[in-house]
Amino acid sequence: MNYEGQICRAPMERASFMLPVMVGCTYNRCKFCDLFKHLTYRELPLKQIEEELKRVQSAGGDPGKVFLGDGNAFSLSPDRLQEILEMIHSYFPSCEAVNMDATVTSILSKSQEDLDRLYKAGVRHLYIGIESGLDDVLTFMEKDHGLEEAYEAIRRLKKAGLIYDAHIMTGVAGHGRGRENAEALAEFFNRTQPRHIVNFSLFLHKDVSLYEEIKNGRFVPADELENLQEERRLLELLEEVQEIRYDGLHDFLEIRVRGILPREKEKMLEKLDRAIAEEKGKGIEAWVEGMPVP
Known part of the structure; x- marks a missing residue:
């Protein structure tokens, strides 16, 4: 697959297969970030995603971990994420974890039932840009959350069994x-x-x-x-x-x-x-x- 933009993922995901499911970032307003400013956000067609899975499978690939890109894959609707997860597991039977970046808002936009079923479908690690522990700094940098929202999002994802990883x-x-x-x-x-x-x-x-x-x-x-x-x-x-x-x-x-x-x-x-x-x-x-x- 031709990758658009700059590859951005946590160091812990360096051994994961990176599967783009979108281009850019749904939010793209943080004052300090220039990773996605030159890109127009869009979701990639499911057919294109499946073609990439087929390509890797035909080359002998069966990764144990998959990282979904780009900027905030967890912002996709629960139903679309479910479809992508089912495709991943059908092509990669050894896959034990599907991980991705998330924002506090993208977590809170999903019900507890949504979080539960995404865990059951294979989502494990969510990387969240906490950035600062000070509410006024989060506001100034135009983050999409405050501290109380972050506490609530983390409480809910942990209740579902998901693992929380923090960027600061x-x-x-x-x-x-x-x-x-x-x-x-x-x-x-x-x-x-x-x-x-x-x-x-x-x-x-x-x-x-x-x-x-x-x-x-x-x-x-x-x-x-x-x-x-x-x-x-x-x-x-x-x-x-x-x-x-x-x-x-x-x-x-x-x-x-x-x-x-x-x-x-x-x-x-x-x-x-x-x-x-x-x-x-x-x-x-x-x-x-x-x-x-x-």
Whole structure:
């Protein structure tokens, strides 16, 4: 299948077969994101999806995991998702899990009965862009949810047996608010217990609407030292009822912090301590492609 746009999926899905079921993102309004701005959202025809399944099967493929793309596959109607899931299992009998990105709104738009039947049809992991633990930051960044809605969505998906994985962005609260955001996120995660946390530390790009907020002074970016300090505070405060896999990526710094909490927490904190010591005094911000601060 010819893939339109940029491939976007969590690191944990690198071994999954990626099956596009849509182009773009149904929401596409987050101020920090430019992944889908150039695309016109549309659902892919079921015939096209089935042709891709046939192609992979004829080549000997029978993947154990499938990841549905693109930006928010869980926004599809329950009936359409059910059709796609049934096709996947008919062509790939070894498939044990179908995973995808979701938004809080796409979860809340479905009834508990819908969530139950999608679990029974094979959906397992939903990756949710939580991004921040602060309601005013979520509002400013034009996320499609607040914290209370996120709590309710996670309660409902867990009731259905689905696994919740979180995307966050250190630096998203801006200069001087990293510690506050880390503490709010830690409280949220300690209450909701995700299976995975992926931190795509905020990068700054001139093609997103956040750039205009920076130019007019309504948003002051955190530097990379602040992002590292925020990340450390979050990991320090996480209380693990179950094992949590953490993966922290930084576009501008050559550091990646990943491991399993709680058993690797101290090793991860030590790595961040070294990076923080090296970063002190530099004042570097994560402008992609080295673009200068305006």
